[in-house]
Amino acid sequence: MSLTEFHEHPGLYFVAATLLPLGSFVLLLLASAVRAFIRPYQEERGGDVVTPPRWPAFVATGAIALAFVLCLVASFDFFSDHHKLQDAEEAVRTAPPAEKEAKEHEAEKLAQQTEERWNGHWTWLSLSMGGRVLQLGYHIDHLSVIMFLMVTLIATLIHIYSIGYMGDELQPMVEDHQVHTADGHLRRRGRFGRFFLFLSLFCFSMLNLVLADNFFQVFISWELVGLCSYLLIGFYYERRSASTAANKAFITNRVGDAGFILGLLIIFAYFGTFNFQDVFAQVRSPFEDAHSHENKKTLERGGEIVRAEWHTTEEGKRLLQVSERGTGGEVVLFPAKPVMDGVGTAGQTVPLRAGARKPERDYGTIPYWMLVVAGLGIFLGCVGKSAQFPLHVWLPDAMEGPTPVSALIHAATMVAAGVYLVGRVFPLFTPEARLTIAYTGGITLFVAATIALVMTDIKKVLAYSTVSQLGYMMLALGVGGWVAGLFHLITHAFFKALLFLGSGSVIYGCHHEQEMTRMGGLYPKMKITALTMLAGVLAIAGIPFFSGWYSKDAILAQALGYVMAHKQHGLLFLLPLATAGITTFYMFRMWFMTFTGEPRDQHVHEHAHESPWLMTVPLIILAMFSIGVAWAWPVLGALEQHIHHAQPLAVQADFGSLEAGSSEAERWPGGVRIGLPERQNAQAYHELAGWVATGIVLVSIIFASLVYWRRYQVLDPAETKEQFPRLYAFLVHKWYFDELYSAILVRPALVVAQAARWFDAVVIDGIANGLGRAGVLLSRWDGIFDARIIDGLVNVMADACYSLGGRLRAVQTGSLRSYILFLALAAVAIFVVLTYFVTRALAG
Amino acid sequence: MPLMFAESELPETGLTPYLILGALLFVCGVVCMATKRNAIGVLMGVELVLNGANVNFVAFAAFNPAFQLEGQIFSLFVIVLAAAEAAVALAIVLNFYNNHMTVDVDTAEELKG
Numbered sequence: 036m037s038l039t040e041f042h043e044h045p046g047l048y049f050v051a052a053t054l055l056p057l058g059s060f061v062l063l064l065l066a067s068a069v070r071a072f073i074r075p076y077q078e079e080r081g082g083d084v085v086t087p088p089r090w091p092a093f094v095a096t097g098a099i100a101l102a103f104v105l106c107l108v109a110s111f112d113f114f115s116d117h118h119k120l121q122d123a124e125e126a127v128r129t130a131p132p133a134e135k136e137a138k139e140h141e142a143e144k145l146a147q148q149t150e151e152r153w154n155g156h157w158t159w160l161s162l163s164m165g166g167r168v169l170q171l172g173y174h175i176d177h178l179s180v181i182m183f184l185m186v187t188l189i190a191t192l193i194h195i196y197s198i199g200y201m202g203d204e205l206q207p208m209v210e211d212h213q214v215h216t217a218d219g220h221l222r223r224r225g226r227f228g229r230f231f232l233f234l235s236l237f238c239f240s241m242l243n244l245v246l247a248d249n250f251f252q253v254f255i256s257w258e259l260v261g262l263c264s265y266l267l268i269g270f271y272y273e274r275r276s277a278s279t280a281a282n283k284a285f286i287t288n289r290v291g292d293a294g295f296i297l298g299l300l301i302i303f304a305y306f307g308t309f310n311f312q313d314v315f316a317q318v319r320s321p322f323e324d325a326h327s328h329e330n331k332k333t334l335e336r337g338g339e340i341v342r343a344e345w346h347t348t349e350e351g352k353r354l355l356q357v358s359e360r361g362t363g364g365e366v367v368l369f370p371a372k373p374v375m376d377g378v379g380t381a382g383q384t385v386p387l388r389a390g391a392r393k394p395e396r397d398y399g400t401i402p403y404w405m406l407v408v409a410g411l412g413i414f415l416g417c418v419g420k421s422a423q424f425p426l427h428v429w430l431p432d433a434m435e436g437p438t439p440v441s442a443l444i445h446a447a448t449m450v451a452a453g454v455y456l457v458g459r460v461f462p463l464f465t466p467e468a469r470l471t472i473a474y475t476g477g478i479t480l481f482v483a484a485t486i487a488l489v490m491t492d493i494k495k496v497l498a499y500s501t502v503s504q505l506g507y508m509m510l511a512l513g514v515g516g517w518v519a520g521l522f523h524l525i526t527h528a529f530f531k532a533l534l535f536l537g538s539g540s541v542i543y544g545c546h547h548e549q550e551m552t553r554m555g556g557l558y559p560k561m562k563i564t565a566l567t568m569l570a571g572v573l574a575i576a577g578i579p580f581f582s583g584w585y586s587k588d589a590i591l592a593q594a595l596g597y598v599m600a601h602k603q604h605g606l607l608f609l610l611p612l613a614t615a616g617i618t619t620f621y622m623f624r625m626w627f628m629t630f631t632g633e634p635r636d637q638h639v640h641e642h643a644h645e646s647p648w649l650m651t652v653p654l655i656i657l658a659m660f661s662i663g664v665a666w667a668w669p670v671l672g673a674l675e676q677h678i679h680h681a682q683p684l685a686v687q688a689d690f691g692s693l694e695a696g697s698s699e700a701e702r703w704p705g706g707v708r709i710g711l712p713e714r715q716n717a718q719a720y721h722e723l724a725g726w727v728a729t730g731i732v733l734v735s736i737i738f739a740s741l742v743y744w745r746r747y748q749v750l751d752p753a754e755t756k757e758q759f760p761r762l763y764a765f766l767v768h769k770w771y772f773d774e775l776y777s778a779i780l781v782r783p784a785l786v787v788a789q790a791a792r793w794f795d796a797v798v799i800d801g802i803a804n805g806l807g808r809a810g811v812l813l814s815r816w817d818g819i820f821d822a823r824i825i826d827g828l829v830n831v832m833a834d835a836c837y838s839l840g841g842r843l844r845a846v847q848t849g850s851l852r853s854y855i856l857f858l859a860l861a862a863v864a865i866f867v868v869l870t871y872f873v874t875r876a877l878a879g
Numbered sequence: 880m881p882l883m884f885a886e887s888e889l890p891e892t893g894l895t896p897y898l899i900l901g902a903l904l905f906v907c908g909v910v911c912m913a914t915k916r917n918a919i920g921v922l923m924g925v926e927l928v929l930n931g932a933n934v935n936f937v938a939f940a941a942f943n944p945a946f947q948l949e950g951q952i953f954s955l956f957v958i959v960l961a962a963a964e965a966a967v968a969l970a971i972v973l974n975f976y977n978n979h980m981t982v983d984v985d986t987a988e989e990l991k992g
Contacts, residue, residue, distance in 0.1 A: 849991030851921065851984040855912040 045116075046153040046175045048109035049183055052102035053246050056238035059098035063091050063232040070228075086207045091228035095235045096194040102242070103187035110180045116149050117177070117680065156248060156310070167307060174248030174311065178521060178681035181674070182245045182455060185525050188660075189447045189532045190238050192653035194231070196536055197439040199649030200543055201230050212547070214273045221273050230270065230437065237263035241448045245455065249309035250299055253456065257295065257420065260452055261288045264444045268436040280432035287429040291419015298412030302463075305368065305401040307394040313371045315462040317394060318406070319685050320369060324377040334377045336360075338688030340465060341367040341378065342403060343385055355385040355400060366406050368399035403465070410468035413460055414475075421453025421505045424479040428772050431498040438539030441494060446501050446531035451524055454508045458521050461512065462685035469689070470604075473513025473597075477610045480506030482770055484617040488624070489766040492549050493538045496625045500575065501531055503614060507590050510611060515690030516593030518679050522665075523586035525674060529664050530574035530583055533657035537568035540646040540654065541629060545639050551628040553636035561645045565630045567658040572626045574661040576619040577732050582665035584729075587615065589675065591728050592721040599720065616731040623739035631744055897938035904931030918972045918982040922965060929961045 041047050074085065123142040130138045156172025203209060204227040214221035240259035247253045261284075269281030299309070306314045322337035342363030343355050355365065359381050367378060367385050372395045378385050385398050392399045417423070422430035433445050444450070457464075457472060464472070480503045487499035504527050511520030542549055544561050558565045574583040591611055598608040634640035645651070665674055756763045768774065848854075908927030915921050933954045940950025976982050 847991060849988035851987060852913055852916070855909065855921075855924075859909045859913060 044152055044155055045109050045112045046155055046173050048105045048112075049175055049179070049242075049246055050155075050173050052105040052109075052183065052187065053239060053242040055098040055102045055105075056095070056235045056242065059095045060232060060235040060239060062094060063228060063235060066091070067228060067232065087205055087225040087227040089205065089227070091231045092194070092198045092201075095231035096191065096198065098235060099187060099194055099238050100191045102238070103184070103191050106180075106183045106187050110184060113153065113175060113180050116152065120145055120149055154248065167303075169251055170249055170310065171252055172248040172310070173246045175246075176681045177677050177679075178455075178458065179245050181525060181677060182451075183242065185528050186238070186241055186245065186448050186451075189528060189657070190234075190241075190443060192656055193439050193443045193447075193532065193536065194234060196442075196539070196650050196653040197230065197234065197437075199647050200439050200539055201227055201437065204230060211271065211273060213271070223273065226270070230267075233263055233266045233270070234440075234443070237267065237444065237449075241452065244452055248311055250302060250311070250314070250460075251309040253459075254295065254299060257416065257452065257456075258292070260449050261285065261292070261420070264288075264433065264449055267440040267444060268433045270436050270440065274435065276432075277435040280429075280435040284429040284433050287426050288419045291416045291426055294412040294415025294419075296412075298409045298416070301401075301405055301409035301412070305399070305405065307392070308371070311459065313394065315683065315685070316371045317368045317399075318366065318401075319462050319688070320367075321373055321377060322684075324373065335380050336688075338684045340406070341369075343367050343400065355387055357381055357383045357385065364403050365400040366403050368394075368401055370394070370396045370398060372396060406463070407465050407467050410460075410464040411471060413463065414457060414468060414472055417453035417457045417509075418475060419453070420456075421450045421509065422479075422502050423453070423475050423506060423509055424482055425772070427479055427483060427502045428769075428776065430502055431495050431769070434492070434494040434498050438494065438535060438542060441498070442532045442535030442539065445498065446535050447528040450501060450505055451528060454505060454512070454520065454524050457509065457512050458517060458524075461517060462683050466689070469513050469515075471513070473510050473604075473607055476506045476509030476511070476513055477607050478506070479503070480510060480614050481610045481617075484614045484621065485766055486769045487621045488617060489763060491552050493541065493551050493554075493625060493629060494535075494549055496551075496621060497531070497534050497538055500534075500618065500622065503618060504531065504575070507587065507611060507614075510607065511590040511593055514594050514597035514607060515686060516590055517682050517686040518675060519586065519589035519593045521678050521681075522675050523583075523590055525678070526574070526582040526586040526661075526665055529657055530571045530581075530661035533571040533654065533661050534568060534575065536650070536654055536657065537564050537571060540564040540650050541568075543646050543650065544643050546642055548636075548639050551625065553639050554629045554634075555632045555636075556630070556634040556640060557643055558630040560640070560643045561630075563645060563651045564654065565626075567651075567654040568630075569626060570658040570661050572622045576622050576736070577615060577728060579729060580666070581662055582660070585665035585675065588721070588725045588728060591615070591724040595720040595724045612728065612731065615728050616735040619732045619735035620739045623736055624743050627739065627743035894938055894942045897934060897941075901931045901934035901938065904928075904934060907931075916983050916985055918975065918984050921984060922968050922972070925964070925968070926961060929957055929964075933957050 041051075120142075123138070123145045127135065127138045127142050153175040154173065156170040158168045159171045160169040162168065204225040206225050208222050209225050211221045211223065237260065240256045240263055244253055244256035244260060247256060265281050265285040268284050269278050271277045272281070302314060303309060306317050308314060318340060320334055320336045320339050320341050323334060339360075342358055342361070343365045344358045344363045345365065346354050346356050348354060355367070357363075357367065357378055357380060369377075378398075385400075387399070388397045419426045430445055430450065434441055436444070483499045483502035483506060487496050487503065490496045490499060504523070508520040508523050508527070511517075511523065540561065541554070541557065541564060544557070544564065545554065548554070570581070574581040577584045577587045591608070594608045594611055598605050765771070904927050908924045908929075908931060911924030911927060912921050913924075915924060936950045936954040936957065938950075939946045940948075940954070943950075972982055975987060979986060
């Protein structure tokens with residue numbers, strides 16, 4: 036691939052950025068293989084275990100940093116392309132009627148060029164059935180660009196941080212204090228290189244997921260991401276808790292992936308393609324049909340899912356007719372390429388063609404419930420990956436991995452994959468699916484936040500807060516706050532990465548102590564960590580002008596707008612609102628317990644120290660992003676606006692109108708949409724929601740300060756704990772989810788397994804053993820038969836031959852003359868016999 | 880008087896005298912083989928047997944038109960074979976003589992079973 040190709044298709048920069056970590060992974064894998072071969076010889080010669088080398092860290096970090104630079108360069112190109120496009124559209128609007136058509140042509144041509152520059156795909160596999168192909172491809176829009184920048188930047192910082200944090204692994208022999216063997220603690224080789232090997236693969240998988248332009252490629256990356264998280268959670272696999280947590284994460288994700296596969300099957304069966312754009316073009320009505328400019332007809336239900344019903348005419352012909360909004364058992368699948376005659380008015384007949392459907396040019400149908408199942412299936416995959424209720428149980432356990440991994444996988448990127456995918460495939464979701472998403476998010480955010488209130492492990496608090504924040508994003512997406520949800524995804528990624536790395540710095544400084552009940556008063560010892568973490572806490576709490584404030588406000592406003600239009604779903608606003616307060620409370624609780632007050636454990640406090648610059652510098656950079664990413668996106672400019680560019684039109688079709696006069700409203704045939712007022716409400720209630728939320732947050736801060744800052748003076752947490760023992764136990768046991776799953780899933784599974792084992796041991800083994808025994812018995816009889824009868828027969832024959840031969844020996848006298856005598860006599864005898872027979876024959 | 884007869888003047892002898900001659904030669908040969916202790920004598924007996932057979936072949940060839948060619952060719956074969964056989968047998972006898980200083984076949988008993 037030459038450089039000019041990169042110039043013509045700058046989307047390839049992102050492909051290159053994706054492949055860089057893969058290159059690093061392959062290189063490190065080869066190196067490790069080589070090392071595994073030569074290590075025994077090295078050790079033989081040196082007599083001692085070899086120190087792990089440091090260079091894998093530089094390779095991996097270099098790869099991801101270079102990927103970041105590539106993304107940055109390409110993103111400038113991308114944004115300038117889109118500015119040009121916007122200018123062209125603006126020119127169409129302002130042009131006098133005479134020039135309008137020419138300008139329109141120009142704008143269309145430019146749009147097509149841009150499309151070509153930032154999209155591409157290659158055939159990967161041709162399937163024999165119906166000439167379908169699986170493709171690998173890339174699709175770059177505003178969302179992918181921002182995700183790319185976010186992932187590569189955070190990953191780079193985490194790589195740098197890990198060089199410091201994983202320093203222990205550079206020793207030839209590491210002693211794991213948490214694993215006890217017969218002779219003391221476990222001693223094992225350092226695994227510095229392995230950590231970066233996994234990180235590289237993880238980065239590749241995540242970037243490939245964002246890059247992909249089709250479901251199948253996403254699914255591959257999806258599974259790779261799951262694999263990497265399994266490997267990294269189980270990094271200290273000698274610890275039983277770590278290996279169990281890795282299994283739990285993997286198995287829980289399997290449940291979600293089963294749904295994902297189901298969704299993929301439905302999509303491929305009905306849509307005939309995996310490509311995002313082609314699928315969405317089929318399920319959502321186009322805005323206008325493909326007539327020439329002056330005759331162009333806008334379609335009534337542009338951007339919507341058009342439902343239809345079968346009717347039988349008087350002649351007995353079955354026709355598919357478009358039904359009223361919200362009714363009809365079939366969904367019309369539109370041709371992927373624009374056609375001359377669109378459908379969209381109730382009662383109109385869908386021009387179905389007989390025979391096999393070509394998705395590019397033919398109309399088709401899919402049963403409505405099937406589309407619901409496909410949406411829910413894919414959402415189930417996202418539930419697993421983004422740790423939503425009821426599959427949220429794996430994420431807190433996943434804190435067994437090294438802390439940078441927690442930051443990378445369980446805050447910024449992997450769990451983001453689920454939210455990202457929900458955003459990406461939004462056009463596929465039916466109203467039922469969207470409501471499920473909203474409620475799942477609502478339940479998750481509340482449940483997780485309440486659990487976080489009582490956790491004492493610093494990483495567990497953050498883990499539950501991650502689950503809770505992901506719930507916010509899902510809720511936002513479910514109630515039509517597409518921009519708000521993904522906006523929160525980006526801001527959250529920065530401040531959660533910051534918080535995790537900060538907690539890692541605390542843990543590192545306190546010599547791997549994670550319990551907050553043994554910390555306290557650490558502020559003077561680690562000022563940089565404390566202050567940067569405070570920035571993260573303020574951001575997640577939603578203090579004005581921190582990035583979290585903007586995104587959380589957007590979500591709350593969206594939820595309020597939705598609830599105002601659908602009063603029966605009031606919980607969808609009350610839960611996030613209450614949780615905003617709870618979030619603030621537990622985050623401040625964590626900060627106060629760690630950094631202020633009297634040291635609770637003198638030993639830990641005395642040995643505590645600030646982390647090296649390799650770890651604090653990423654913290655500082657992330658703190659800056661946590662504060663400013665919302666309003667100072669890449670050096671001033673609202674991040675929300677950028678995300679807004681990527682919003683699929685389906686969101687507006689489903690959730691209502693646009694501000695009159697905005698550029699989207701112009702692009703929207705029919706202008707402002709009526710009857711779906713959530714979006715307007717969101718605008719109207721933005722201030723109200725903001726004020727209420729900020730008020731709750733401030734109250735929570737005061738409350739938290741009273742309880743945990745000036746400890747033991749106003750309110751004693753221990754006393755509160757004693758006053759509500761049931762509630763406390765309920766929360767500390769995480770709403771008994773693990774116990775519940777253990778009772779309804781694990782234990783029955785074990786019982787079934789026991790039964791199966793019994794069946795196996797008694798019945799199957801019994802049959803096998805019986806057969807075996809019968810075989811032995813039979814062969815014993817067979818042996819006797821063989822030895823006595825067969826051998827006997829053979830021996831008797833042989834003996835008979837032998838004795839006969841012995842007797843006949845005498846005939847061989849060796850005397851020539853006697854032979855001749857015999858010969859003559861025999862000849863005479865033959866002659867006599869022959870004569871006898873011949874005479875008889877002649878006579879007869 | 881020249882010993883020349885016209886064909887019609889020949890006495891009608893028929894097949895039987897030839898067969899009697901062949902049988903006589905054969906029996907002489909067999910008796911010779913069975914009784915002689917000298918190996919050369921045994922070989923002579925063999926020749927007699929072969930020639931007895933030859934007489935039969937030739938006689939049949941003469942009297943049975945169906946065997947006209949075959950009888951003659953077989954007798955030629957037998958002559959050639961007899962020559963070959965005599966050469967081999969004489970070689971064996973010579974070797975035997977070299978090893979045992981005698982040609983008495985009764986002393987040649989090494990092949991006894």
